[in-house]
Amino acid sequence: MKNRPRQNAKDTRKKVLIYSGIVLFLIFALFPIFWIFLMSLKTDKEIIASIPKFFFRPTLENYEAILFGLKAAGTETSRPDFILYFKNSLIITSGAVIVSLLVGVPAAYALARFKFKFKEDIAFTFLSFRFAPEIAVIIPIFVIYRSLGLYNTYIGMILVYQLITLPLIVWIMRGYFEDIPDSIEQAARLDGYSWFSIFRKISLPLVKPGLASTAILSFIFAWNNFIFGLVLGAKETFPVTVGTLGFISYESVLWGQMAAASMVTILPEIIIAFFIQKYLVRGLSLGAVRG
Amino acid sequence: MPIKNSFSRRAVPYFFVLPALFLTIGILYPFILSLYYSLTDYRLGSAAIEFIGFKNYLVIFSSASFWRSLGLTAGYTAASLVLQIGLGLAGALLLNNDVKGIQVARSLIILPLMMPPVVAALMWKVIMAPNGVLNYLTGLVQFSWLGTNTAALPSLLIIDTWIYTPFVTVILLAGLRSLPQEPYEAAVLDGGSPWFIFRTLTLPLLKPFIFITALFRTIDSLKTFDIIYATTKGGPGSSTMLLQVKAYFESFRHYSMGSALSMMMVLWLVIFVMSRVLVGFWARSSRQALGR
Numbered sequence: 182m183k184n185r186p187r188q189n190a191k192d193t194r195k196k197v198l199i200y201s202g203i204v205l206f207l208i209f210a211l212f213p214i215f216w217i218f219l220m221s222l223k224t225d226k227e228i229i230a231s232i233p234k235f236f237f238r239p240t241l242e243n244y245e246a247i248l249f250g251l252k253a254a255g256t257e258t259s260r261p262d263f264i265l266y267f268k269n270s271l272i273i274t275s276g277a278v279i280v281s282l283l284v285g286v287p288a289a290y291a292l293a294r295f296k297f298k299f300k301e302d303i304a305f306t307f308l309s310f311r312f313a314p315e316i317a318v319i320i321p322i323f324v325i326y327r328s329l330g331l332y333n334t335y336i337g338m339i340l341v342y343q344l345i346t347l348p349l350i351v352w353i354m355r356g357y358f359e360d361i362p363d364s365i366e367q368a369a370r371l372d373g374y375s376w377f378s379i380f381r382k383i384s385l386p387l388v389k390p391g392l393a394s395t396a397i398l399s400f401i402f403a404w405n406n407f408i409f410g411l412v413l414g415a416k417e418t419f420p421v422t423v424g425t426l427g428f429i430s431y432e433s434v435l436w437g438q439m440a441a442a443s444m445v446t447i448l449p450e451i452i453i454a455f456f457i458q459k460y461l462v463r464g465l466s467l468g469a470v471r472g
Numbered sequence: 473m474p475i476k477n478s479f480s481r482r483a484v485p486y487f488f489v490l491p492a493l494f495l496t497i498g499i500l501y502p503f504i505l506s507l508y509y510s511l512t513d514y515r516l517g518s519a520a521i522e523f524i525g526f527k528n529y530l531v532i533f534s535s536a537s538f539w540r541s542l543g544l545t546a547g548y549t550a551a552s553l554v555l556q557i558g559l560g561l562a563g564a565l566l567l568n569n570d571v572k573g574i575q576v577a578r579s580l581i582i583l584p585l586m587m588p589p590v591v592a593a594l595m596w597k598v599i600m601a602p603n604g605v606l607n608y609l610t611g612l613v614q615f616s617w618l619g620t621n622t623a624a625l626p627s628l629l630i631i632d633t634w635i636y637t638p639f640v641t642v643i644l645l646a647g648l649r650s651l652p653q654e655p656y657e658a659a660v661l662d663g664g665s666p667w668f669i670f671r672t673l674t675l676p677l678l679k680p681f682i683f684i685t686a687l688f689r690t691i692d693s694l695k696t697f698d699i700i701y702a703t704t705k706g707g708p709g710s711s712t713m714l715l716q717v718k719a720y721f722e723s724f725r726h727y728s729m730g731s732a733l734s735m736m737m738v739l740w741l742v743i744f745v746m747s748r749v750l751v752g753f754w755a756r757s758s759r760q761a762l763g764r
Contacts, residue, residue: 199566199569199571200571202562203571203574203577206563206567206581210580210583210584211580213584213595213599214583214584214587217598230603232608233604233605233608280495285492287489287491287492288488288489288493291484291489294485295484295485295488296485297486300485303489310499312691312740313503313743314695314715314739315695315697315716316697316720317506317733318499318502318503318506320506320509320733321503322502324505324516325505343495343499344499347496347499351492404588405587405589407589408697412724422588423590429597436598440598443587443594443595446588446591447586447587447591450586450587451587454582454583455579458578458579458582462642462643462646465642466684466688467688470643470647470681470684
């Protein structure tokens, strides 16, 4: 009883410390995004002001410039190509995820459920794609694509993006399939189900939430990729990441439009990120941490 | 019947893996080709390819700029590991407190992680510009963070740390939340100080999670390319010329594919060795954490 107030004071002090720590951490994580968001609402004149402005009259002209190709005040050229890059990213990234799902989910199931020769070697091969330096693979692929006519095509891009999406999907989904108790599938086998119908009718529905979040996460990783588009694409197939860099070139530096483009680029990701939070840990660690 | 049955049973797994295997072989082919090219004098655009054995390797091993690049890459990786594991662990410990509003904080913290590193780097390039907001906030006048020889690499480390600390935090937070509660109750009853409990209880149990994050962070830091390409392109001078950036310019600016690939084979070997070491640490710490 006697030391109650003291205990309370100690608790309050601890709480204050925790809250201020969290706030500092959040400022560190969010200020750059906040700042670029502000910048996307400024005119170029305000952006290059020698004392950065926190208060100003917001304008949407940067967004208009990149989305509708209108001329922004003070800049002669705008980049209406941005829409094209955004579309390219959508096509390439969704294509890559769909191919990886079709091919990778059955493989993940087999790696989780069956015992067979070279199993771990095959699994490790998938993983090793994640570890290889991109330039090491990209040079021969560049040469092959040039001779096969796959350079600067959607199909070529979707194929090379398998390096990102396939290992992710195989390894994470393997973990989800392993989590299904053996007994459920054995019961189905006794009822006369074939392996394939067990996979399709029992196991697949059970991993649905994991499957959806894995697909989304691999979408994000593919969306974020830069180097494959840079080397293996040209204007017609450049993804949005390469496109955003184009706002800063030797000829011109369009800060405001670059900021607006950045915001548009990350918007889809920020929205979907909130939905897959629960599954994020497992995805980020390729299934090594069962969050 | 039993024979057919056992055959089809053995064939089933391969049937499931087959499509992925085809794709994998398609992907493996370039890998093998890259090893072969690293043993040739292959230049982009020239028709003749000559097998020259280990000459590319001998040339890069006797080149000071290669060793410098390798050293920069190693130093960059080590520094980013220390920074990010330290900050990430602090963040995870903070977010592990069940105070009001903590869920919102846990959601917001993942935002930097979700955006393309190139875009994140561009944002920081603006912030770190001579007339940028960072100079305003720190009171520096017209300081070029990314354009000064000695400051460029540390500036890149700041960007890298901003992007990837949330990754460490998210994984370690999941680790913290999965720890068993009983030992803590016992430790508190015994009157252990928070630091003592952290050192003797939390840290050993958390080690497997720390090594897993270290594994992923090490691999990706060794391969750093995007954020450098978007900001300094290896400069000023060659003060931020990490290995993958160097190999990019070697191949797509100077067209010396063979030479670039030999560097990449060395980097690959380094990544392989480092991942083996860290996976070993991870396995050992997992056994210890489980008390075996």
